[in-house]
Amino acid sequence: MSLFQILSILGIGGALAACLVHCILVARRRPHPGHGERRVRRYNLWERLVHVVLVLTFLVQAVSGFWASIGWDGPMSGYILMIHTTCGAVFAVCVAVMLITWAADHAFAPYDGRWFRRGGCCSTRGDLPAGRFNGSDKVYFWLAALLTLVALLSMLLSMVPVLDTYGQHLMYHVHRYAALVLVITTIWHGYITTAAKPGGLSAILWGRVSRSWARRYHPIWGSGEGEPARAETQPD
């Protein structure tokens, strides 16, 4: 078993285990608001559409890539490779679109520092300051963008005649490790925005949340303070 296979199993398994531990020790002890009437629009149609495509292509990428990596520690070939590269292009475009769409909302603000200082994801308190996206979301957003850029460039550079065998090997490993970190962080992101935050999944699927939910998890955005004025995503 190669180092990458071991790290993949440990990394992905560790991320899932961390989510489980967090769920038991932190998430279940947090005060959760009830699911009242969802009248606050959190995501518009465009955002939800792009996010859904992003999630689907990411899943295809992750499953096809790590099926080969963990399964036989080899590069993909045949249909799997064709699916992986085709979805990879769509995924990269979606990341770019998402980046343009949400970059302003993910700009760090002074209250994000307070969010981290008060424990962030590990806090069981219900009064952490957060705008439309909290500190964890913002770190993930920029990290995912960076990792996507690395994975994309490492793949593109191997398709043009500029790198020798050593460079090709290096790019192949850079691509794999960037993807591994992206998958680990995305598992955490998926958990922390849905299972650890009841109502988060329906928010990204249907676009609306309850007022209490908005005030509980994103109090600054929920009260209409401190965020860029965007009418369609402001609380009613």
Next chain:
Amino acid sequence: MTRQPICRPSPDRRPLGGTAVFTVIFAAVLAATAIAPLGAAEKKVTHVTGSRATFVHRLPLLDAENGAVAPDDDPCMPFAYRNTCTKCHEYDQIRKGWHFNATDPEVDPGRPGHPWFWCDPKTGTVLPLSYRKWSNTWRPDQVGMSPWKFCLNFGHHLPGGGPGEKSDPKDPAAKWLVAGKLDINCGACHSGSPAYNNIEWYLQIAKQNFMWAAAASTDFAAVTGAAASMPASYDPFMGPDDEKQAKKAPAVLYDASKFNAKKEVFFDLPAQPPDKRCHFCHSHVEVGTAAPEPWATDADVHLLAGLTCSDCHRNGLDHRTTRNYEGEPAAKDHPELASLTCRGCHLGEQSAACGPNTMGGRLGAPVPTHVGLPTIHFENLACTTCHAGPYPEQRTRRVQTSMAHLIEFQGPHRGPDALPHIVEPVFVRGKGDGKIGPWRMVWPAFWCCIEKSPTAKQAEKVTPLGPDTVYETAKDAFDRTIEGEAEGGLTAKRIAAVLAMLTEKDEKKGEFAYVCAGKLYRAGADGALAAADHPDARPVAWPIGHNVRPAAQSLGMGECTDCHGFDAPVAFGEVEVPSPAKIGQGVTMAMYEFQGRDPLELKAWAMSYMFRPMFKVVGFTTAGVIAAVLLLYLFLGLAALARWAGKKAPPGPA
């Protein structure tokens, strides 16, 4: 000098009485007592070999019975390398070498190599034979070929040893006592003399002069007569009984001027075999209407660069010549061999066992950069796929080889349609390493007896029949004119007639079939031939190692679509399935069928290359956008940090 007969008692010798027996025993004991101290004093010398200088071989000649040979001997015996060279080189070590150990069942056969082909155009037989357990080959004894017959059939390119030393008493046709053994012929590989004649070796074997063949190949001996014309009772060490026999008996005449005063002869025997000796057995030529003239073809790029065959294919005294492919069994004992494969020599072998050769560039090999080539190619393809063999075209080509077609010999056997029909390059996925590489391929054709399998899942057991047996049994069916067929040859009707005759003349009334063009044909219920697939009808194939083309002529130097195009020969090329019979003519198979690949998948992959330029544009544009946004917000963040730091900094002096 007259020598006493060794093998036979003199006719005038009388039976020994009791006194005589006692005298003999007493004399033997005395002799043993006298010789023992001398023998103990003669120490075995262990030579430290390795000097780059070539030893000058001025040797006294010894015959097969270890007797000294001189040009004026009567009868004059052929010298034997076995005894002449053994003083310094242990013959029993040498006979373990790759060129001589095929008959040893303990030897790992390794990846498939060029088998021998027992061909007969009359019966339409192309039977791949090998003493090694290579797939789709038959052991000679499985088809009724004794070592004696094997030597007569394939002695032309045998270097001696192996079956040449397997004198089997069961073979009634064998005349080992008359012909002598076909010992290892050191000169076949090592002779540096331009006058050394490998062809004479075979001409002597054809005359059954096995013991004389090695001497006849040299420039200081000439052999007359033929053991084939001598009776089975003839003893070459006694010489002919009379003048009449003497005219036909094999005899050797030495050039006395080549012997010095010590009765030694100079042998030009470099330790490293000259390439011309290797080429005698390991050459090939393309045939067919589109085949280039030999002068228009190029030699292997390694030879053109100044290397010799033995620079890479090396051996010690054990003569286990390396074959230099990845995973070679010999590498288990000698891991440093990994640095003599294509990959090891050019790219380096990343194992500590290879010492400084871990870094590649061995023997001055250029270290390739393979710019732009994704690494998956190194995992799925052999180096030879892109670099060796003829540049692939839409259809395979036919070649003739030294071992199969005797291309070193002139004569009617050298027609372009001579059997076997070898096609190349066929891109096959190897069973051992799973890599695709260029192979040579031959479809077997033979008559066989079928044994029903006990279960439906198992294929029927097939036992091939030698062409001579088949012809002898069904001569009438082969030779008679078939009604309604003007043309001769193995037509469907003639094959049916032969099958019927084989069944008729068989005591057990078993079932017979004919294999050709990848199918097994048997007589159907209505008398017509019925074709079916059978594992033993599959082709025999072996990888192409040479000739290696220059890097600039590698596959893929043009475009990715050299291999990934809709009609790329590597995947969609036509593989000819030749047949020596009239049936099964014109059959072709697609290259991908030998690679276990899905043609739809290959087409889809080829189609992706149409969109690849657009894909790259979209990819780089997207990467640019992502990078731009990241950089923009990085600068915005840094600016915000600077502002924050400015506010926090203590005010300076007023």
